[in-house]
Amino acid sequence: MQTYPVAYIDITALKHNLNKVKAFAPDSKVMSVIKANAYGHGDIRVAIALEESDAFAVARLSEGIHLRQAGIKKNIVLLEGVHDIEQLQLAAENGLSPVFHNQVQIDLLSDAELIRPLQFCWLMIETGMHRLGISTDSLPAAITTLRNSHKINGEIGVMTHFANADKPNDCRNKSQMDNLLESKEAKNVTTAMANSAAIISLPGSHQQWIRPGVMLYGSSPFPDKTADGLGLKPVMKLAAQIIAIEQLQAGEQVGYGGDWQAQKEMKVGTVNIGYGDGYSRQLSNKGKVWVHNQLVDVLGRVSMDMICIDLSSTNNVKIGDEVILWGIEELQIDSIATYANSISYELLCQVNNRVVRQYDG
Numbered sequence: 001m002q003t004y005p006v007a008y009i010d011i012t013a014l015k016h017n018l019n020k021v022k023a024f025a026p027d028s029k030v031m032s033v034i035k036a037n038a039y040g041h042g043d044i045r046v047a048i049a050l051e052e053s054d055a056f057a058v059a060r061l062s063e064g065i066h067l068r069q070a071g072i073k074k075n076i077v078l079l080e081g082v083h084d085i086e087q088l089q090l091a092a093e094n095g096l097s098p099v100f101h102n103q104v105q106i107d108l109l110s111d112a113e114l115i116r117p118l119q120f121c122w123l124m125i126e127t128g129m130h131r132l133g134i135s136t137d138s139l140p141a142a143i144t145t146l147r148n149s150h151k152i153n154g155e156i157g158v159m160t161h162f163a164n165a166d167k168p169n170d171c172r173n174k175s176q177m178d179n180l181l182e183s184k185e186a187k188n189v190t191t192a193m194a195n196s197a198a199i200i201s202l203p204g205s206h207q208q209w210i211r212p213g214v215m216l217y218g219s220s221p222f223p224d225k226t227a228d229g230l231g232l233k234p235v236m237k238l239a240a241q242i243i244a245i246e247q248l249q250a251g252e253q254v255g256y257g258g259d260w261q262a263q264k265e266m267k268v269g270t271v272n273i274g275y276g277d278g279y280s281r282q283l284s285n286k287g288k289v290w291v292h293n294q295l296v297d298v299l300g301r302v303s304m305d306m307i308c309i310d311l312s313s314t315n316n317v318k319i320g321d322e323v324i325l326w327g328i329e330e331l332q333i334d335s336i337a338t339y340a341n342s343i344s345y346e347l348l349c350q351v352n353n354r355v356v357r358q359y360d361g
């Protein structure tokens, strides 16, 4: 029995993409970013598949605990760090590695009693994105505080994050790199800054550690380059099935609001996926799906559990037939993201737990 909707997850493609990451940055260690349920792919299965990573990163404490409870042993960095003493204690208990990105987080260290010291900790510095990070001016003191704290074992790394790495020629990238490197020279620390876009197009940013996310999942971080052209393989293929077929007369309308109207007699199919599964409502009247080896249009508004599609150019299509929403060469997630006026990151993360993940490879 095959249940739909389903996200087929190609573990071989995932491993291929990790090898691509390593080919782009052969001298760096890899901190694979598996936040947000591994960009919708399933954090535990992805962590197991990416065992050739040197460490993992997630955003939140709860994500790290989830991985630990599943028996994942590698270092796990919490990119947003912890926000109170109990969270710091939980991080220590679970052997998780917080990032410290503000003074409040650094101060928690002196107030907390920890069951065991933290290890593999990072300071986040602000170099131009103005989202998270302590100023470069306050870095020397922060490094000293962390190095002197008996609640931390081992070396402290310093990281920062690019705001514009998807535009490789943007001069703001160089400025962010210069800011990090100055800090690095001052304090002789391990550094990390490159996300997927920088791994591919800013070799000067590679440093000791890199933090690939979206490229692991086979999507391009650039608006003007395809995943295929970068040698990446899509990991998620999202599919649903036709659950109804109707013959429409000219003038009849489809879906909520009657937003789409047949111009002629035609065949319309109803497919069992909707925004309640994470298929974006922005794809109303804009999306395309793959059925019987053809690209066809989404008709009318995306409903919570269903979409309607144009079957007028298909032959022999029947109830039960599979429909692909993205993840094949003819229908890449990056094109769907463009139709949705969004990015692949968002579409992938939105696929929720109503969609079965089926692992292969």
Ligand SMILES: *Cc1c(COP(=O)(O)O)cnc(C)c1O
Pocket: 033, 035, 079, 161, 194, 195, 196, 197, 211, 212, 213, 214, 215, 221
């Ligand atoms: C999400 C995230 C990444 C991964 O970014 P991609 O563009 O998906 O490669 C890297 N670093 C930090 C700090 C992040 O939050």
